[in-house]
Amino acid sequence: MDKAERKEREFNLRRAEILEQAEKIFAAKGFHNTTVAEIAGASGFAVGTLYQFFESKEQLYTAMLTEKLNMMYSDVRESVAMEEDTVRKIECLVASQFRFVENNAEFCSIFIRGDHLSLSEGSAALRIRMVADYAVHVSFTEEVIREGIRAGILKEMDPRMMAAALTGIINSCASKWLAMMKGASLMGNVPFVINIFLEGVRKNAH
Amino acid sequence: MDKAERKEREFNLRRAEILEQAEKIFAAKGFHNTTVAEIAGASGFAVGTLYQFFESKEQLYTAMLTEKLNMMYSDVRESVAMEEDTVRKIECLVASQFRFVENNAEFCSIFIRGDHLSLSEGSAALRIRMVADYAVHVSFTEEVIREGIRAGILKEMDPRMMAAALTGIINSCASKWLAMMKGASLMGNVPFVINIFLEGVRKNAH
Amino acid sequence: MDKAERKEREFNLRRAEILEQAEKIFAAKGFHNTTVAEIAGASGFAVGTLYQFFESKEQLYTAMLTEKLNMMYSDVRESVAMEEDTVRKIECLVASQFRFVENNAEFCSIFIRGDHLSLSEGSAALRIRMVADYAVHVSFTEEVIREGIRAGILKEMDPRMMAAALTGIINSCASKWLAMMKGASLMGNVPFVINIFLEGVRKNAH
Amino acid sequence: MDKAERKEREFNLRRAEILEQAEKIFAAKGFHNTTVAEIAGASGFAVGTLYQFFESKEQLYTAMLTEKLNMMYSDVRESVAMEEDTVRKIECLVASQFRFVENNAEFCSIFIRGDHLSLSEGSAALRIRMVADYAVHVSFTEEVIREGIRAGILKEMDPRMMAAALTGIINSCASKWLAMMKGASLMGNVPFVINIFLEGVRKNAH
DNA sequence: GATGAATGAGGCTTCATTCAT
DNA sequence: TATGAATGAAGCCTCATTCAT
Structure with missing residues (x-):
């Protein structure tokens, strides 16, 4: 039936x-x-x-948070999976996250406000799942970087730290954009992020 | 008397x-x-x-936040002021923030939790002061970078974005450390942060 | 439905x-x-x-006060409206107020206690309405007296003051009755009040 | 010493x-x-x-109230005692009370506001004394009236009720004056009060 | 005697959750 | 299954009174 x-x-x-x-x-x-x-x-x-x-206000909140985040996580994974080259993969990583932020500005401002995680002791289980989901996402970024290292494209540094640095740059740009909510497109910053992450800011002597 | x-x-x-x-x-x-x-x-x-x-619970909260943050801000400014060289200044910037995080891990986890700013409408004035203080701090970082550009040491990119990137890397590493609370020292990551910010992660062809 | x-x-x-x-x-x-x-x-x-x-304790208090008072006000107006003659109107004025006091002794003792009006600044609007309602009631009494003057039944004195005097006598008798709470009926005093208000207390020489 | x-x-x-x-x-x-x-x-x-x-806030409040009131009571008694004639005595009664109200407008507005008596259960003793003092004052007014009756000047009505009526007229006029706080002098109303109390408001046929 | 910081009981109000309709 | 009125625990804040200095 x-x-x-x-x-x-x-x-x-x-x-x-x-x-x-x-x-x-x-x-x-x-x-x-x-x-x-x-x-x-x-x-x-x-x-x-x-x-x-x-079940409860908290569960509603957590559901909303995790479902939306997982949506973003899979967007990122999908778009990255379509590329072969490490640099292109990183570009996709940045671009798809920026795209999500642009399309979900209100939602993302939750993270600027930041009361995710300030949930009562009771909902430990729910919180744990969120953290776990995030960990998976982080390790995905790590894996991309690890591949780049293996391919001889990226320096041989600690991939965990490199992933953290990239994530930091992404988040910081997104936060800045959210705070200003400028007309300017966040996507326009992708080349900048890629450039700074790959090449750094020091002027080369020549 | x-x-x-x-x-x-x-x-x-x-x-x-x-x-x-x-x-x-x-x-x-x-x-x-x-x-x-x-x-x-x-x-x-x-x-x-x-x-x-x-005066109120909120005012107590805000007082704690602003006083502690201003402590960090002046620590950073002081230690940076002692250096001449741009690269050393950036090192100090990173190092003094990491030192503060190490010494005030509990306090800093407030920002991971992030319920600063989720204060009721009533305390607008207090919140505004916090934001203003933060803006001053950000523009201080910007100024250091601007100097580096003028001195021909840093690339000629938008100093605002460069400051955002540096801040992002710092925060991300600090968050990571706070989340893990590993025995490892956060200060030990200073060279890594400096290196990635200045030189990037792409392996140079030679 | x-x-x-x-x-x-x-x-x-x-x-x-x-x-x-x-x-x-x-x-x-x-x-x-x-x-x-x-x-x-x-x-x-x-x-x-x-x-x-x-909405609040104060609003509950004010609601009770105004609704009950307006009940009395309309009782008075209704019963007075049924009479033609000025003296009969004044009798009704007194009688209907006494009747209300007898039937609502507990309520009326609020006014002896008198903490109406000692409400916080917040409820200015509510208090204003009460005062306005009272003003309407007072001017109703005045109007009855004014008619009596026009009809040549009452002396040509200031009707405002006359209304004040009548109101004073009524309130004073009611307060006395409330304070004593004697078995005696308050309504029994109507003739006395009317008599004293109309004829005064001086013994006529004859 | x-x-x-x-x-x-x-x-x-x-x-x-x-x-x-x-x-x-x-x-x-x-x-x-x-x-x-x-x-x-x-x-x-x-x-x-x-x-x-x-001893307490309440005791301070009560002390202020009783002392001030007793001041008025003795003023009234003194000034009345100086007169022989009943009508003059009544005039003094009214005039001295009006004078007190004019000179102590702020204090008297306590009674309009009326939170006297709304004292907690604990201070029953204090309240009782206030009520007793008031009773003495009322019976003084009564006595003046009783004398007038004995002297054949006032009608033979219940002196208690007559005193209540006079008190009511006085209070009502005083309240009116306090509420308006007009420039006009309250003392100017003495003749009106006396007249209405002695002669009433009905126009004599002639 | 004078002080005023410390106390803590108690008041008003909010809001997540339940359950009878 | 949907409703939304009823619940009551819990929170923030006030202020009369005390007592160590």
Whole structure:
């Protein structure tokens, strides 16, 4: 019977609607300053109804966070996988993250505000999963770099540190862009990031 | 009569004691999950007493944040001011920030947690001061870089972006270290950071 | 569907129940010595529930006050409107106020206690409305007297002052009755009040 | 030794200073919205010092109230005692009360605000004394009226009620004046009050 | 005697969660 | 299954009173 199927489709649609509204409000006001009633109101459901989709306010928050992040993670992985060359891969890594930030500015400002992780002790399990997801993403970046080293394209430094440096540059540029919200495109900074990461800032003597 | 003087000294000691305990608890649990009663208990005062030192929970939080950060800002400025050479200045910039992170690991984890800024609308004035302080710090980094460019040592790129990149690398390494809390010294990463920032990661053909 | 209608009816019933209990307690202990928890307990609701009916303790207090007073005001106006003759109108004025005091002794003792008006600065708007309502009531009394003067029944004195005198006599008798709470009926004093107001207390020489 | 005497004189001066300042603040903000610290500040003493003059905030409040009122009561009694004629006595009764109100407008507005009596259960004894003092004053008014009746000048009505009526007219006029705080003198209303009380408001047929 | 910092009980209000309809 | 009124624990803050200096 495909009644069950329709049910599930409906369920997922409603759930997505809630997450979408929650994202906006959480991004604007932070976790603690957002009330469940607000989210319910914005998504057109009753308060009690939200609790049929999510166990708690925290779980709703975490779901939104992880699902959106995993979306970004797979975007990055997909776009990187299409390239062969290490330098191109790094370009894709940067570009796809910048693209995500541009397309999800509100969501990303959560991380500037930064109340992710300031979740109560109770939800340790949820937090652990988020951290784990992040670790996977980091090690993906590491792997790209490791390949570059193996291929003799990148210097033989600690890949962990190199990944950290690249991530830092990306995040810092994204934060700057989010803070300013300038009309300028964030994507336009890709060459700069690549250049600084690959070549550094010291002027070569000649 | 220096009775007044002694009074003030006493006052500042108590105030500092409160800030010290508050720092630990805020760092461990975040702003919203920390109660005024907890801070009072930890610092050995009654709840009401805290309110003779700080107007509100938020003001206590902000005071702690700004005072500690300004401490770091001046540390950085001082140590950088002692050097002449641009490269040495950048080294100092990185080293003094890493030193601060090492010495104030608990405090710094607040920024990983990141609930600074998620303060209610009420404290706009306080928040503005924090942002302004930060802006001054950022422009200090920029200035160091600008000097390097003028001196022909650094490439002629946008100094704002270069400062952002450097800041990103520093923060990322610090975060990594805080997250792992490894026995390894964070200071040990200074050469790496300098190297990657100045020379990049691409292997030179020769 | 008259489900909404029933909802509203229920809502109003509960609201009235709270007001009724609040009236008793406020009357007995004054605004500041009454706690929200007490009112909640007496009306059989949880504390939080009160806040679905009233924005704040002050708003609850003011609502009770204004609604009850307006009830009295319209009682007075209605009963006076039924009479033609000025003297009969004044009788109704006095009688209907006395009747209200007898039927709402507890409520009226609030005014002997008198902590109406000692509300915080915050509720200026609410207080203004109360004062305005009272002004309307006073000018109604004045108008009755003015008519009596026009009709040649009352002396040509300042109607404002005459209204003040009548109001004073009424209030004073009511206060006396409330203070003593004697078995005696307050309504029994109507002829006395009318007589003293119309004829004064000096023995006529004859 | 008159050292003790000087001490007592000093003590009374300080006490009076505190009462004077307390009166202003209580009059302006009411009992509950006035803090002990405010009174201390205004009177130039430390908080702890107030507690050497008064047992508690409530006792300070009551002392101020009773002492001021008794001042008025004796003023009234004195000035009435100087007259022989009943009508003149009543005039003095009204005039001396109006004079007191004019000279102590701030203090009297406490009674418009009316948070006298809204004292906690604890101070029953103090409240009882205030009520008793008031009762004495009322019975003094009654006695004047009783004399007038005996002298064949006033009608043979219940003197209690007559006293209540007179008091009501006086209070009502005073309240009106306090509320408006008009430039006009309250004393100017004495003839009106006397006239309305003695002769009433009904126009005589002729 | 004078001081005023420290105290801590207690008040108002919010809001995540539940459950009867 | 959806609702949203009811709940009540918990938080921030105030302020009368005390007591060591």
